[in-house]
Amino acid sequence: MRTAFRAACLVSSLLSARALATPVTVDAILAAFRGVPGLEAHFREEKRLAVLVAPLISEGQIYFAPPNRLAKRVATPAKSAMLIDGNGISFQDEHGSQTLLIDTYPVARLFIDGFMQILAGNTEALRRLYEIALEAGPDGAWDLRFKPKGPPLSDVVETIELAGRGILIDTLRVSERGGDVTVTRFSAVDPSRRFTADELHRLFALDTR
Amino acid sequence: VSRHDRLVLTLGATALLVMAGYAAHSFRISTDISHFIPDSDDPRLASLSRQLAQSSLTRTMILSLSGPDAHAAAQAAQRLAESVRSHPEVLRAVSGPPGDFAETAYRLLFPHRYQLLFDAPEREWPALLSDEGIASAATELKRQLGLPTAFLIERVSRTDPLLAFPTLLRRLETENSGGLQVVDGQFIAGDGAHAVVFVETRHSPFDGATQKPLLGFIRRAFDELNARQGGRLGLEESGLNRFAVASEDTVKADIKRISIVSTLAIVLLFLLLFRSPRILLLAFVPLAFGVTAGIAASIALFGEIHGLTLAFGSTLIGVCVDYPIHFLNHHSLRPSPDGPYGTRRRISWALILGAVTTLAGFAGLAWTSFPGMRELAVFASAGIVASFAATYWLLPPLSLPSPRPVALHQAFAERMGRLLATLGRRPRWLIVLYLLALVLCAVGLRRVRWTADLSKLDLIDENLRTEDERVRDRVSRMDSSRLIVAVGADDDLALAINDRVYDALHQARNAGELEAFSSLHGLIASAELQRRNVLAMQADPQAAHRVVAGFAAAGFRPEFFGDFLADFSQPPPAPLRIADLQGSVLGDMVRPFVARLGDQIAVVTLVKGVRDPSALRDRIAAISGASYFDQSELFARTYERYRRRTLDLVGIGILVMFAMVFLKYRRRRPTLAAGMPPLLAATATLAALGALGITTNLLHLVSLLLVLSAGEDYAVFLLESATDAAYLKVSAVSVVLCGIATVLGFGLLSFSRIPALRAIGVTTSIGVALSLLLAPLALLWAPRGGAT
Numbered sequence: 001m002r003t004a005f006r007a008a009c010l011v012s013s014l015l016s017a018r019a020l021a022t023p024v025t026v027d028a029i030l031a032a033f034r035g036v037p038g039l040e041a042h043f044r045e046e047k048r049l050a051v052l053v054a055p056l057i058s059e060g061q062i063y064f065a066p067p068n069r070l071a072k073r074v075a076t077p078a079k080s081a082m083l084i085d086g087n088g089i090s091f092q093d094e095h096g097s098q099t100l101l102i103d104t105y106p107v108a109r110l111f112i113d114g115f116m117q118i119l120a121g122n123t124e125a126l127r128r129l130y131e132i133a134l135e136a137g138p139d140g141a142w143d144l145r146f147k148p149k150g151p152p153l154s155d156v157v158e159t160i161e162l163a164g165r166g167i168l169i170d171t172l173r174v175s176e177r178g179g180d181v182t183v184t185r186f187s188a189v190d191p192s193r194r195f196t197a198d199e200l201h202r203l204f205a206l207d208t209r
Numbered sequence: 210v211s212r213h214d215r216l217v218l219t220l221g222a223t224a225l226l227v228m229a230g231y232a233a234h235s236f237r238i239s240t241d242i243s244h245f246i247p248d249s250d251d252p253r254l255a256s257l258s259r260q261l262a263q264s265s266l267t268r269t270m271i272l273s274l275s276g277p278d279a280h281a282a283a284q285a286a287q288r289l290a291e292s293v294r295s296h297p298e299v300l301r302a303v304s305g306p307p308g309d310f311a312e313t314a315y316r317l318l319f320p321h322r323y324q325l326l327f328d329a330p331e332r333e334w335p336a337l338l339s340d341e342g343i344a345s346a347a348t349e350l351k352r353q354l355g356l357p358t359a360f361l362i363e364r365v366s367r368t369d370p371l372l373a374f375p376t377l378l379r380r381l382e383t384e385n386s387g388g389l390q391v392v393d394g395q396f397i398a399g400d401g402a403h404a405v406v407f408v409e410t411r412h413s414p415f416d417g418a419t420q421k422p423l424l425g426f427i428r429r430a431f432d433e434l435n436a437r438q439g440g441r442l443g444l445e446e447s448g449l450n451r452f453a454v455a456s457e458d459t460v461k462a463d464i465k466r467i468s469i470v471s472t473l474a475i476v477l478l479f480l481l482l483f484r485s486p487r488i489l490l491l492a493f494v495p496l497a498f499g500v501t502a503g504i505a506a507s508i509a510l511f512g513e514i515h516g517l518t519l520a521f522g523s524t525l526i527g528v529c530v531d532y533p534i535h536f537l538n539h540h541s542l543r544p545s546p547d548g549p550y551g552t553r554r555r556i557s558w559a560l561i562l563g564a565v566t567t568l569a570g571f572a573g574l575a576w577t578s579f580p581g582m583r584e585l586a587v588f589a590s591a592g593i594v595a596s597f598a599a600t601y602w603l604l605p606p607l608s609l610p611s612p613r614p615v616a617l618h619q620a621f622a623e624r625m626g627r628l629l630a631t632l633g634r635r636p637r638w639l640i641v642l643y644l645l646a647l648v649l650c651a652v653g654l655r656r657v658r659w660t661a662d663l664s665k666l667d668l669i670d671e672n673l674r675t676e677d678e679r680v681r682d683r684v685s686r687m688d689s690s691r692l693i694v695a696v697g698a699d700d701d702l703a704l705a706i707n708d709r710v711y712d713a714l715h716q717a718r719n720a721g722e723l724e725a726f727s728s729l730h731g732l733i734a735s736a737e738l739q740r741r742n743v744l745a746m747q748a749d750p751q752a753a754h755r756v757v758a759g760f761a762a763a764g765f766r767p768e769f770f771g772d773f774l775a776d777f778s779q780p781p782p783a784p785l786r787i788a789d790l791q792g793s794v795l796g797d798m799v800r801p802f803v804a805r806l807g808d809q810i811a812v813v814t815l816v817k818g819v820r821d822p823s824a825l826r827d828r829i830a831a832i833s834g835a836s837y838f839d840q841s842e843l844f845a846r847t848y849e850r851y852r853r854r855t856l857d858l859v860g861i862g863i864l865v866m867f868a869m870v871f872l873k874y875r876r877r878r879p880t881l882a883a884g885m886p887p888l889l890a891a892t893a894t895l896a897a898l899g900a901l902g903i904t905t906n907l908l909h910l911v912s913l914l915l916v917l918s919a920g921e922d923y924a925v926f927l928l929e930s931a932t933d934a935a936y937l938k939v940s941a942v943s944v945v946l947c948g949i950a951t952v953l954g955f956g957l958l959s960f961s962r963i964p965a966l967r968a969i970g971v972t973t974s975i976g977v978a979l980s981l982l983l984a985p986l987a988l989l990w991a992p993r994g995g996a997t
Contacts, residue, residue, distance in 0.1 A: 047355065050766070051765055051766055052351065052354070052764055052765055053764045053766060056351070056354065058355060077355075080356065080357075082357040089358075
């Protein structure tokens, strides 16, 4: 589920990259999420799990179609696809497919709700769930940090950080309570992606081919 | 009125009052379909069938709500469940899993994960704990940690690196695939569009007094909810109580309609021909006796009266009215100089013979293994005896010594006399009639098609049935009528048999004999299998350390597996028992699979898409204590057996009828004359059903008994008066009036919405009409010197 949220944050950050022509504020970043026609980007994810000596690395493409469809298609090390929509998460790889009963996992539900609020640019709702801090650096660099305000989210997630420069976001970092950290870097971002009906049907469906 | 007459009338009135009082006080109508579940050749399966029909499964309704989207439907389901829960008849109304479902299920099952893991532990544990197995498990854990669904296993990965618990959950999920999802905390059907509420009632679904108000309450609660939502919601329901209430309503409406129209028709007929309120009232005396005695006898013997019996019984009006018609008609048109008692004497043999043969036909049904049919036999027998007795003993003292016949009545008799005289002069016409009947038999009998389909026998409305099927399909995709049953003296013995059933079904699925199955084994195994898992798991004391070492070699940090090492080496908890699950949030998952059969426990497995029933049956037969139970097949086999038995009974009824007629006449020709027309009419009726393309069932066959008895009555009356033209024309009027009354009674049943009642109505209407038409054949075979 954290992966889902990471993906959600990833989209949010990429969206914000497009519209940050004005001074960087939390509201400006979240406001940039509204009215986006669609998005596509390449990603490289590095999961540093406490239980593993070496990180797990995956690469692929990510797609977002407003208002609430996200597809993460992994190309390496093995093909897989993950879909998120308002109802939950579906996943498919060479071993089969799985649809998660999202309401059976309260933390997962909060992640999905948070995701929807980010897409909606709903600063107030996000502030109810997270303490949000913006740290500006030299040369237009900035770091947007989300810290869960309370359980059950805070039992699992330590912080979520989006880092970028100017209008470009290049890193998403999710730190978990157990010491696990996931860092995702983005490239070849197209924040003006418009999907045809065929693409919507093909890209946002469970098919790893 | 003599003292003797007064005594008889007083006794009669007292008997009627006592019967009516008892019937009114104890009247209870039932529409329980299990009443029509026959005793099988396998009493255990029949018992199971009955048990299932009366278990909590049948007391559970499913409400399926639709809305603009799944979220709206889920919200509506939650609100409807809250409303419905307030009704006193509702034991439980559940629209979603408990809020702590996942956590409670985890706490309950996680400690037992190793005990429940394998079906062949002596083979599978060594394989898992081998170096290759451990390396493979480490690779799998690493793969799963890299997936977007990693959050599902992160919690348990350190204490359960072998992923025993996720494996259990996945097995459980696979076993219940196609079932319910959860959206917004509410159950959503497999189609993703309909929200679902389960409502369990306190009383039997066949208890109309409690179920009807509840159904009305649910509908009103939904209507209010829907009005608040702007009419965008939809509700479909599934529940045996809906069939029971609808059947009761339909049966009552049918009975009311039949009773009113039959009564009106008889009133009109009597007023037209007799023009005497006194005679009209007299005609209803035997009717009142017949129906009251039928109800009272059924209630006395069975405690209640089934709707089908009552509906069938109400048509007895058409049979019971025959006796007063014969008596009053003869007494009006050709009164005996000795008064009413003289008239009775003259027709007494025909009356007695008719009543006794009718009784013989119905009494035969009492020897069946069909509770519903036994009740029907009791109702009919009591009704016939009572109406005959009332006609025989009460009508003469209540009749005028010599009533004045009405002109129209006389004219009708004259016309009938001329018709019969013509037939007597030209027997060719009768031969033509006989040949036509034979042709009908030859053509139609070949087209008769029998069905043993239960749906053709029951009281179920088609629209309700299709709605019910739609709702059930959304919730469970297993076949509802096919089960594998493991029966044991206690929970654990039943589970032990169920373990073997699971194994056999697994093999059957791999062999393509069935598509899928849903088993309790996905949740719990027998204590014996759980113990075997522990023994196999702990066979190597160093296994846990080898696991950690193997995982370290695959890139895991060994220091994270301290909890696993401690857990693996600890003594296991006591085996998980059914009772542990029943008292938990998982109780709802257990309930459909466990039934109590007297002092035994049955664990049920549901199957789907059985492609090779005989292979599957053979597999299950090899397991002691397990049975393959195909409810449709069981019913079909038993109904077929019962149909043959009923056919035998009809045959015996015919023989008894011929024997009685022969005992009366002691000559072959009058026996033939009295017996052949009803036999031909009954055969021609069956042929007519075949020719009309009506698929026949048990109730058509039972109705043929009525046809036989009516036809025999008509033939005997004509035969008895064959040598006396004046007597013959009066008997002919009696026969026609009886025929009209019977067709009016039964004909209305042909329009019933209930297939079972339609079957009775169609058969008897056609049969009685044919009996009437073919009755003059008695004259063809009648001896010239008269029957006696």
